[in-house]
Amino acid sequence: MTRPYLLLSNDDGVNAPGLQFLIQALRPMADLLVVAPDGPRSGFSCSITSTQPLRYREVSSEPGLSVYACTGTPVDCVKLALNVLAERRPDMVIGGINHGDNASVNAHYSGTMGVATEGALQGLPAVAFSLCDFSPKADFTPLGPYLPRLVQQALDLHMQPFTCLNINFPLCSRFNGIRVCRMAKSRWEKEVEMCQHPFGPKYFWLVGECRELEPEAPDTDRWALAHGYVAITPVNLDVTHYGLKDALQGWSEDSPAAGQ
Amino acid sequence: MTRPYLLLSNDDGVNAPGLQFLIQALRPMADLLVVAPDGPRSGFSCSITSTQPLRYREVSSEPGLSVYACTGTPVDCVKLALNVLAERRPDMVIGGINHGDNASVNAHYSGTMGVATEGALQGLPAVAFSLCDFSPKADFTPLGPYLPRLVQQALDLHMQPFTCLNINFPLCSRFNGIRVCRMAKSRWEKEVEMCQHPFGPKYFWLVGECRELEPEAPDTDRWALAHGYVAITPVNLDVTHYGLKDALQGWSEDSPAAGQ
Numbered sequence: 267m268t269r270p271y272l273l274l275s276n277d278d279g280v281n282a283p284g285l286q287f288l289i290q291a292l293r294p295m296a297d298l299l300v301v302a303p304d305g306p307r308s309g310f311s312c313s314i315t316s317t318q319p320l321r322y323r324e325v326s327s328e329p330g331l332s333v334y335a336c337t338g339t340p341v342d343c344v345k346l347a348l349n350v351l352a353e354r355r356p357d358m359v360i361g362g363i364n365h366g367d368n369a370s371v372n373a374h375y376s377g378t379m380g381v382a383t384e385g386a387l388q389g390l391p392a393v394a395f396s397l398c399d400f401s402p403k404a405d406f407t408p409l410g411p412y413l414p415r416l417v418q419q420a421l422d423l424h425m426q427p428f429t430c431l432n433i434n435f436p437l438c439s440r441f442n443g444i445r446v447c448r449m450a451k452s453r454w455e456k457e458v459e460m461c462q463h464p465f466g467p468k469y470f471w472l473v474g475e476c477r478e479l480e481p482e483a484p485d486t487d488r489w490a491l492a493h494g495y496v497a498i499t500p501v502n503l504d505v506t507h508y509g510l511k512d513a514l515q516g517w518s519e520d521s522p523a524a525g526q
Numbered sequence: 527m528t529r530p531y532l533l534l535s536n537d538d539g540v541n542a543p544g545l546q547f548l549i550q551a552l553r554p555m556a557d558l559l560v561v562a563p564d565g566p567r568s569g570f571s572c573s574i575t576s577t578q579p580l581r582y583r584e585v586s587s588e589p590g591l592s593v594y595a596c597t598g599t600p601v602d603c604v605k606l607a608l609n610v611l612a613e614r615r616p617d618m619v620i621g622g623i624n625h626g627d628n629a630s631v632n633a634h635y636s637g638t639m640g641v642a643t644e645g646a647l648q649g650l651p652a653v654a655f656s657l658c659d660f661s662p663k664a665d666f667t668p669l670g671p672y673l674p675r676l677v678q679q680a681l682d683l684h685m686q687p688f689t690c691l692n693i694n695f696p697l698c699s700r701f702n703g704i705r706v707c708r709m710a711k712s713r714w715e716k717e718v719e720m721c722q723h724p725f726g727p728k729y730f731w732l733v734g735e736c737r738e739l740e741p742e743a744p745d746t747d748r749w750a751l752a753h754g755y756v757a758i759t760p761v762n763l764d765v766t767h768y769g770l771k772d773a774l775q776g777w778s779e780d781s782p783a784a785g786q
Contacts, residue, residue, distance in 0.1 A: 306577060308576055308577075309573055309574040309575070309576050310571075310573045311570075311571035311572035311573040311574075311601075311640070312571035312572070312634045312635050313569055313570045313571040313573040313599075313635070313637075314569040314571075314635050314732055315569070315732060316568055316569050316732055317566065317568075319721070319729035319730060319731055320718075320729065320730040320731070320732065321727065321728075321729050321730070322730075339573075341571075341635070342732065345714075345717045345718060345732060346718055346730060348717075349716070349717050349718035350718050350720070350730065371647050371763070373765065374572045374643060374647065374763065374765075375572050375573070375574050375601070377573075380571070383634060387631050387634065387713065387714075388713065388714075389713060419777065423774075425770075427711070428711060429767055429770060440781070441781060442780065442781055443778070443779045443780040443781045444777055444778055444779050445778050446771055446774045446775055446777050446778050447766075447771070448764070448766040448768065448771060449764050449765060449766045451687070451688060451764070453647065453648065453649060454605075454647075454648075456609070457605045457608075457609050458580075458605060458606055458609035458610050460610070461579070467581065468581075469579035469580065469581050470579060470580040470581070470582075470606060470610065471579055471580070472574055472575060472576055472580065472602065472605060498774065498777060499766060499771075500766065500767040500770035500771050500774060501765050501766065501767055502765055502766070502767035502770070503631075503634065503765070504708070504709055504711070505633065505634075505709060505761050505762055505763070505765060506707075506708040506709045506759060506760065506761065506762070507689055507760035507761055507762035508708070510685075510689060510760035510762070511706055511707070511708060511759075511760050514683075514706045514758065514760060515706055517679065517704055517706050517758060518703070518704055518705050518706050519703045519704050520702065520703040521700070521701060521702055521703045
């Protein structure tokens with residue numbers, strides 16, 4: 267039986283401990299192609315690079331593990347991997363492990379989710395892993411037994427195109443279990459902090475507080491994480507709001523001369 | 527009655543003709559706050575700037591119209607506007623008019639959609655406008671009568687939070703009408719073109735061809751645009767795949783010691 271061939275990327279950069287931990291956790295079960303940004307790309311979402319050329323360099327190569335650093339965004343890494351660097355079509359695209367959670371609305375800004383999204387848009391099974399700890403020294407050890415098992419479950423699932431899994435791990439040394447969730451509704455507030463350069467004009471840093479809009483709802487990723495559970499949120503890349511689509515059918519119209 | 531107060535941004539930059547056309551089309555009906563990137567940010571999706579400070583400058587100010595240029599991404603512009611520059615909470619956030627379509631999967635990469643997404647995540651009604659013409663000299667004239675009417679309809683709709691409209695205009699001098707659509711499934715292929723620097727290593731440009739996966743389906747945005755219709759795709763920012771969530775409930779589990 268052929269070993270799975272997995273494409274890994276992230277948004278914290280090729281040297282990030284989260285990615286290195288993921289590589290070590292998955293090596294026993296799969297051949298790995300790693301194409302990751304050459305530095306931090308947090309908050310890069312699904313951005314792509316169109317006005318600059320992309321470059322890559324080989325970081326290391328050994329049987330079953332090839333690692334490349336790319337100048338682009340997380341999504342660029344996936345595109346470069348699939349179009350140029352992959353030996354064959356990967357069995358799955360995996361983003362992470364991110365330093366910091368990508369639950370609730372954070373998924374929209376996340377480059378780690380960008381990796382999984384791009385995999386899913388390319389018709390491949392795709393998963394994003396994140397740990398609720400922004401520290402560069404985050405301890406990924408508790409995730410060790412979960413990673414190969416969840417990847418194997420996701421492989422066995424034969425996920426449909428335009429679908430991926432957003433998997434977040436709580437910050438604790440032992441997890442209370444696993445919950446399959448929906449995305450919690452939350453809102454970032456007080457997001458801009460003004461500073462004054464000693465000799466110049468004002469400048470601003472993006473900061474903020476994330477306010478939960480439904481903290482008591484027990485079916486959300488936020489609730490699961492707050493209660494020590496691994497949160498698995500299935501994501502649909504067909505973002506059509508079908509309910510609103512039906513409600514707005516009265517807006518459809520033909521111009522008087524339509525059909526001519 | 528108070529005039530509507532609309533926040534406008536884009537991803538082609540503050541000087542882009544598409545944004546300038548939008549400003550002129552909406553001025554008669556609303557007070558406008560324009561906070562747009564100081565240069566092109568196409569394909570920036572929902573990316574945010576966390577490692578660099580943001581700055582802005584006032585481009586112009588007159589009664590009912592204030593224009594600012596920001597060093598950041600489209601989403602940064604919305605955050606800066608809502609937290610620092612807006613006189614009051616806007617009645618709607620509008621992205622565009624983008625030079626180039628944002629239908630089907632392109633919505634995931636689009637900075638114009640990033641603007642609308644950020645508005646919707648902030649609980650505001652939000653709309654993205656795009657024209658299927660990438661040219662800097664694109665002719666926006668046919669959109670003129672549609673823009674204030676669609677914005678008024680969207681205002682009257684009282685859209686729910688986490689919801690926005692992705693509105694694409696076909697490239698033709700007269701539209702056949704309007705269709706409320708779903709997002710078509712398509713896939714980008716042959717996305718990377720290799721080049722060789724005369725004195726250096728290889729480099730790569732993102733290019734590609736977008737292959738339609740369901741070109742005959744008459745309820746998609748792609749079909750509408752191909753047949754001369756304005757395509758309105760309602761978008762849900764709760765990207766939970768509820769069908770898959772139900773199917774995966776067997777993955778939920780409690781660890782032996784859970785609940786202690």
